[in-house]
Amino acid sequence: MTSPETMNWHAALHRLQLEARPHALASVVGAAGSTPREPGAKMVITADEIYDTLGGGTFEFQVIDAAREALATGKTDTRLEAFPLGGRSGQCCGGYVHVLIEVFAGAEMNVALFGAGHVGQALAGLMAPLPWRVLWFDSREDAFPAESDSQPRLSCRRIDQGPDGPDLRGSVASLPAGSHVLVMTHDHGEDRQLIDALLTRGDCASIGLIGSKSKWASFQRRLRDAGHDQSSLDRVRCPIGISGAKGKRPYEIAIAAVAELLTLKSTGNQDDHRGVPPEKLRDVFADTSAKRSSS
Known part of the structure; x- marks a missing residue:
């Protein structure tokens, strides 16, 4: 496995895009309370490599697992994952993080x-x-x-x-x-x-x-x-x-x-509804705002 310090996420993303290798981009898009990284932090994940970091710990391993599960489907899609750090991730900081995972299937x-x-x-x-x-x-x-x-x-x-x-x-x-x-x-x-x-x-x-x-x-x-x-x-x-x-x-x-x-060339199973559903985004950001207000 490549160390996160070996190559930053944007250099890795550029290389993997050029090589048309399957990869996922994980981005912190929402945070409430105490969290390892701020919104905008990113990492790139392949089946056997990681580049950059979202802060380490159980939370980061869960992001990697979710990204690799998405990569294994072979589909290009976007998913939004919620990580309550005191619950799902078992970390003591106790914050709440939303991560957007974008999957690039590699060569068409x-x-x-x-x-x-x-x-x-x-x-x-x-x-x-x-x-x-x-x-x-x-x-x-x-x-x-x-x-x-x-x-x-x-x-x-x-x-x-x-x-x-x-x-x-x-x-x-x-x-x-x-x-x-x-x-x-x-x-x-x-x-x-x-x-x-x-x-x-x-x-x-x-x-x-x-x-x-x-x-x-x-x-x-x-x-x-x-x-x-x-x-x-x-x-x-x-x-x-x-x-x-x-x-x-x-x-x-x-x-x-x-x-x-x-x-x-196959067009895949294209759907009229692509990406994260709008209603889920509304719920996520309303939930994040509420957590920030109460902290």
């Missing part, structure tokens, strides 16, 4: 890109500013551009070489569940093996294969022989790219492919 989507050729490099550049986590694979040495290391949400992974060639199935097995996958290697044999492994795995959010309709027709014959039925094959998009897009330049293909991914 995970994209696995197989192939670092001209189209792959154009795609990686286009996806870099987006809040997506990109896993970029290639079996060749020195396939990735040197500047790739400077992109915080991009992870370049050389495919391990096994006794029978690149360990494509191992790379597919390493993907997070629900990934959107684009296959565009330098070798049609690798492309076909990847599609086979992805369909066998069966839990990808989407699978796109670069190439023509004739390429896909040829692949389908081999994939049926490998045991994949038509409903499975229908999950693969080939050619890739948003409908109606024209152009065969690498950058044009990449733009069409990213636009298509945007149409596939």
Whole structure:
């Protein structure tokens, strides 16, 4: 666990936002009586790290537990937690604190890109500013551009070489569940093996294969022989790219492919009522004001 003194909350928040890693921001928004910290104090919590402090003690551990419970749901939401320090938190200062916990789920989507050729490099550049986590694979040495290391949400992974060639199935097995996958290697044999492994795995959010309709027709014959039925094959998009897009330049293909991914991006379970309900906020601040008046 990272010590709260290692990095302050705003530096941690900036880094985690850049890396699109799941995290929660806990802010003291109301206090009455004697409390460890004043309103405006903040800390950042991830599944295994904490940054900054709300004053320590049982109260802070309860905030961390509440934040991690919220992070475990995978949803981006906002919740308001009440901590009576003499009751719920068992601290001797006896005050009352309200903490707003804002959850940031990290990357909006995970994209696995197989192939670092001209189209792959154009795609990686286009996806870099987006809040997506990109896993970029290639079996060749020195396939990735040197500047790739400077992109915080991009992870370049050389495919391990096994006794029978690149360990494509191992790379597919390493993907997070629900990934959107684009296959565009330098070798049609690798492309076909990847599609086979992805369909066998069966839990990808989407699978796109670069190439023509004739390429896909040829692949389908081999994939049926490998045991994949038509409903499975229908999950693969080939050619890739948003409908109606024209152009065969690498950058044009990449733009069409990213636009298509945007149409596939999940919007989650959006509700008309987001954040903390207004009536709860009214009750909270009325309660806090009453406690201040009586102290």
